[in-house]
Amino acid sequence: MAAVAPPGPFRPGFWRSPIRGAWLTAVLGLILLFGITILFVTGLLSYAAYNPNLGVLNDKTPDKGLLGFYLFTWPTHPYWLYRLTQGVHVTLGIVLIPVLLAKLWSVVPKLFEWPPARSPAHALERLSLILLVGGVLFEFATGVLNIQLDYIFPGSFYTLHFYGAWVFIAAFAAHVALRLGRMWRAVRSRSLRSVLATDTAHTEPEPRDPYGLVAAAPARATVSRRGALGLVGAGSLALLVVTAGQSIGGSLRRTALLAPHNRNPGSGPNGFQINKSATAVGITATDIGPDWRLELRGARKLSFTRDQLLAMAQHTAELPIACVEGWSTDDQGWSGLRLSDLAALAGVPRAAGVLVESVQRQGSFRQVLLAGNQIRNPLSLLALHVNGAPLSVDHGYPARVIVPANPGVNNTKWVRRLTFRT
Ligand SMILES: Nc1nc2c(c(=O)[nH]1)N[C@H]1C(S)=C(S)[C@@H](COP(=O)(O)O)O[C@H]1N2
Numbered sequence: 001m002a003a004v005a006p007p008g009p010f011r012p013g014f015w016r017s018p019i020r021g022a023w024l025t026a027v028l029g030l031i032l033l034f035g036i037t038i039l040f041v042t043g044l045l046s047y048a049a050y051n052p053n054l055g056v057l058n059d060k061t062p063d064k065g066l067l068g069f070y071l072f073t074w075p076t077h078p079y080w081l082y083r084l085t086q087g088v089h090v091t092l093g094i095v096l097i098p099v100l101l102a103k104l105w106s107v108v109p110k111l112f113e114w115p116p117a118r119s120p121a122h123a124l125e126r127l128s129l130i131l132l133v134g135g136v137l138f139e140f141a142t143g144v145l146n147i148q149l150d151y152i153f154p155g156s157f158y159t160l161h162f163y164g165a166w167v168f169i170a171a172f173a174a175h176v177a178l179r180l181g182r183m184w185r186a187v188r189s190r191s192l193r194s195v196l197a198t199d200t201a202h203t204e205p206e207p208r209d210p211y212g213l214v215a216a217a218p219a220r221a222t223v224s225r226r227g228a229l230g231l232v233g234a235g236s237l238a239l240l241v242v243t244a245g246q247s248i249g250g251s252l253r254r255t256a257l258l259a260p261h262n263r264n265p266g267s268g269p270n271g272f273q274i275n276k277s278a279t280a281v282g283i284t285a286t287d288i289g290p291d292w293r294l295e296l297r298g299a300r301k302l303s304f305t306r307d308q309l310l311a312m313a314q315h316t317a318e319l320p321i322a323c324v325e326g327w328s329t330d331d332q333g334w335s336g337l338r339l340s341d342l343a344a345l346a347g348v349p350r351a352a353g354v355l356v357e358s359v360q361r362q363g364s365f366r367q368v369l370l371a372g373n374q375i376r377n378p379l380s381l382l383a384l385h386v387n388g389a390p391l392s393v394d395h396g397y398p399a400r401v402i403v404p405a406n407p408g409v410n411n412t413k414w415v416r417r418l419t420f421r422t
C-alpha cells in the first residue's frame with residue numbers, strides 16, 4: 001500500500017513556486033561551489049597562520065591529529081598576506097549568505113520528502129544531507145557570531161569552527177561528487193541570457209523532473225528567475241558594501257556599517273582600531289607604570305626599563321593589524337626594537353622561537369609563540385612607538401609585538417617577557 005503523506009509540506013501540491021527547479025538550484029550551487037572552496041582554503045590558511053605546530057599555546061584545537069596534516073610554517077612575506085586571506089574569508093562568508101539562503105530555499109521541498117526513506121541508499125543519502133545542511137548552517141552561524149559578538153565562545157570558537165568545517169567539507173565533497181554532472185546539465189539547460197531577458201509574466205515552470213524540485217502544481221509566477229537572482233545579487237552586494245570596508249581600509253572604512261570594529265577609533269597617531277582595550281582585559285596602571293620592566297630570557301636573563309629600550313637603536317616597519325575577525329587596519333608606522341636584535345641580546349642570535357608573555361592576567365591571548373622566520377624578519381618589532389607617538393595604553397603601551405603577515409591575535413600587547421629558544 002502506498003504511504004499517504006501527512007498533510008502540509010509533505011504533500012506534493014504544497015510547494016508551488018514555478019521557478020523552483022534544477023536550473024535555479026544548479027546556478028546557485030555553482031556559485032557556492034566556488035565560494036565555499038575559497039572559504040575552506042582561506043579558513044585552513046588562517047589556522048596555519050597561528051603556527052599551531054609550535055606548541056599548545058598556539059594550537060587552538062588540541063588533538064587535531066591527522067587534520068593538521070597540511071600545516072606549514074606561516075611566512076612573513078608578503079606582509080599583507082593574512083590581511084588578504086582573512087579579509088577574503090570573512091567578507092566572502094558574509095556575502096555568500098543570501099546565496100546560501102536562496103539555495104536552501106530552492107531545495108526545501110526535498111526536506112519534506114515522503115516517505116522519508118524509500119530504500120537504504122535513499123536513507124543514507126538523506127542522512128548525508130543532514131550533515132551537509134547542518135554543517136553549512138553551523139559554519140556560517142559560528143562564523144558570524146564570532147565576528148559580530150566578539151568571541152561569544154571563549155576559547156572554543158576555533159575548535160567548533162575547525163571541526164565543523166571538516167565535517168561539513170566531507171559532506172560537501174560527497175555532495176559535489178554525486179551532483180556535479182546533474183548540476184552541469186541543469187546549468188546548460190537554459191541560457192543565462194534568455195533567463196535574464198524573461199519577465200515575470202513569461203516565467204514558466206521547468207518541465208517536470210525526476211528529482212522532485214519542480215512543483216507538481218505550480219502557481220503563477222510572482223517573480224521571474226531574473227528577479228529572484230537579482231534579489232540574491234542585490235542582497236550580496238549590499239552586504240559586500242557594508243562589510244568590505246573593514247578589510248580594504250582607506251576611505252572605504254567608513255562604509256563598513258556592519259563591522260563591529262567600525263566604532264570610531266579616534267584620530268591622531270593611535271587612531272586606529274582596537275581589539276580589546278586595556279581596561280577590558282584588566283590591565284592596571286601599576287602593570288604598565290614606571291615599575292614595568294621588559295624581561296629578556298635566553299642564554300642570559302636581562303631586564304630593561306622603557307627608557308633603556310628607547311636608548312637602543314630603533315627600527316621602523318609599516319605594517320597593518322589584521323584580525324581573525326576579518327577587519328584590519330591600514331599600514332601603521334611602528335618603531336621599536338627588532339626581535340632579532342633582542343634575540344642576540346638574550347644570547348640566542350639564531351633563535352628558533354620566542355615565547356611572548358603579556359602582563360595581562362585574565363582572558364585569552366596572554367602568551368603566544370613566534371617562529372624563527374618571524375624573529376628573523378627585520379620588520380618584526382617589539383614596538384614602543386606608532387606613527388611617531390608613544391603607543392597608547394589600548395594599543396599595548398609600554399611595548400607590543402608587531403610581525404609582518406601575523407594574525408592580529410599573535411601580536412601581543414603589553415609585553416612583559418620574551419623568552420628566546422634555540
Ligand atoms: N595581551 C593582549 N594582546 C593582544 C590582544 C589581547 O586581548 N591581549 N588582542 C589581540 C588581537 S585578537 C588583536 S586583533 C590585536 C589588536 O591590536 P590593536 O588592539 O592594537 O588593534 O591585538 C592582539 N594582542
Ligand SMILES: [Mo]
Nearest residue numbers: 323324408409
Ligand atoms: Mo584579533
